[in-house]
Amino acid sequence: MAITALDHHETGCRLEHAYWLARAAKLAYSDEDTIRETVGEWGFDRFRFLEGTPVTPLPIDHTQAFVAASDSMIIVAFRGTEPTQIRDWLTDANAPAGPGPGPDRRGLVHLGFSQALAPVHPALLATLEEFRDDDQTLWFTGHSLGGALAQLAAAWLYFEDPNLLADGIYTFGQPRTCDRELATAYDGAIRARTHRFVNNNDVVPQLPPEPFYRHVERVRYFDSRGRLQEETTLLGGITDRLRGHTADPLSPGADALRDHPINRYLECLEKNLP
Numbered sequence: 001m002a003i004t005a006l007d008h009h010e011t012g013c014r015l016e017h018a019y020w021l022a023r024a025a026k027l028a029y030s031d032e033d034t035i036r037e038t039v040g041e042w043g044f045d046r047f048r049f050l051e052g053t054p055v056t057p058l059p060i061d062h063t064q065a066f067v068a069a070s071d072s073m074i075i076v077a078f079r080g081t082e083p084t085q086i087r088d089w090l091t092d093a094n095a096p097a098g099p100g101p102g103p104d105r106r107g108l109v110h111l112g113f114s115q116a117l118a119p120v121h122p123a124l125l126a127t128l129e130e131f132r133d134d135d136q137t138l139w140f141t142g143h144s145l146g147g148a149l150a151q152l153a154a155a156w157l158y159f160e161d162p163n164l165l166a167d168g169i170y171t172f173g174q175p176r177t178c179d180r181e182l183a184t185a186y187d188g189a190i191r192a193r194t195h196r197f198v199n200n201n202d203v204v205p206q207l208p209p210e211p212f213y214r215h216v217e218r219v220r221y222f223d224s225r226g227r228l229q230e231e232t233t234l235l236g237g238i239t240d241r242l243r244g245h246t247a248d249p250l251s252p253g254a255d256a257l258r259d260h261p262i263n264r265y266l267e268c269l270e271k272n273l274p
Contacts, residue, residue: 003042003106008073008137011167013195013220015228019269020171021075022139022197026262028066028079028146035066044068044075052119060116060145067090067124069131073167076124076153078261080144080173099210100182101152102159107182110175110208113148121156128157128164137167143262144204147174151194151216155186169194172265173202176213183214191217199268200224202259222268 003020010017027035032049039047041199046069052068054060062063064079102105142150151170155166174196178186184193196215198205199222205215221229 006073008139008167012194013161015269015273017139017168018170018195018197019266019273021077021139021168022143022266022269024068024075024077024170025080025141025143025146025170026266027256028064028142028244029262030079030178039066039068042068044070046070046131048123048131050120050127052123054115054119060112063116063120063149065120065124065142065146065149067127067131069136071134071136073137074128074131075139075141076128076150077140078142078146078149078153080142080146088222089197097179100178100185101156104159106159106185107151108179109177109182110148110213113145113152113177116145117149117152118158120172121153124153125157138164140166140169141171142174143172143263144174144260147171147196148177150174151177151186151196154190154194155182156188159185166190166193169233170198171195171198172262173199173204173260175207176210176215178214178216179212180214183216188215194218195220197222197265199259199264203257204260222272226268226271228268228272 006017006020007014027038030038035049036047048067050067052063054063060081066077068075096111096113097108099105100109128138140154141151142148151169151174154166154169158166169190194216196218197220223229230231
């Protein structure tokens with residue numbers, strides 16, 4: 001099934017949607033010309049490349065995203081970062097937080113994420129106002145850091161203007177993004193349209209540390225065999241993660257980084273497609 005053949009009015013989780021949006025998240029790592037050519041082949045006739053530099057360029061020195069639009073749907077995809085790079089600054093339990101999105105600045109978010117989103121947010125808003133000329137459905141995606149930015153961008157737009165409610169937010173291996181207050185507000189508004197995928201022992205979704213930073217609901221988990229689990233018990237999850245950690249006797253624990261690349265998520269999605 002091609003991306004343009006998807007039922008773009010379906011807001012519940014669909015693996016076909018997840019697969020294509022994971023491909024868009026992977027594409028976000030490419031250069032502007034490659035992205036433009038590829039989304040054109042996918043059937044999107046409008047394209048905008050977004051990039052910006054945070055005012056405080058550490059720990060994120062550059063933000064990249066793209067918007068692709070057709071007559072029926074708009075996709076916003078954010079670029080991620082390498083797991084070793086993101087891990088270095090997400091492991092800090094004292095990582096600073098900044099005000100959350102919306103006019104009332106509800107809750108708190110990891111300051112690195114809000115600073116990374118800020119330089120491209122005005123251009124994203126202007127692009128959506130230009131491209132969304134026939135009430136097209138709106139989709140956000142990203143891998144790793146890109147997943148956090150996709151989720152935050154969807155929240156920021158909605159809390160500023162409820163007419164910009166996303167039809168789907170699909171993220172892959174994203175870190176924790178915000179505090180409990182914002183996570184609760186987000187879940188109250190967008191939970192049913194948010195689909196967060198985690199691959200077994202992927203280290204990035206385990207960061208920044210709890211209890212301050214939280215994930216929004218709900219998680220869809222690929223087990224150590226690559227099978228999608230909609231529900232798992234605490235004991236079952238621990239057992240499966242241990243199985244993943246010990247899968248390679250020559251490199252125990254390497255699963256934490258090996259499970260993170262976007263290609264691993266695509267492999268799991270392909271395995272589970274009907």
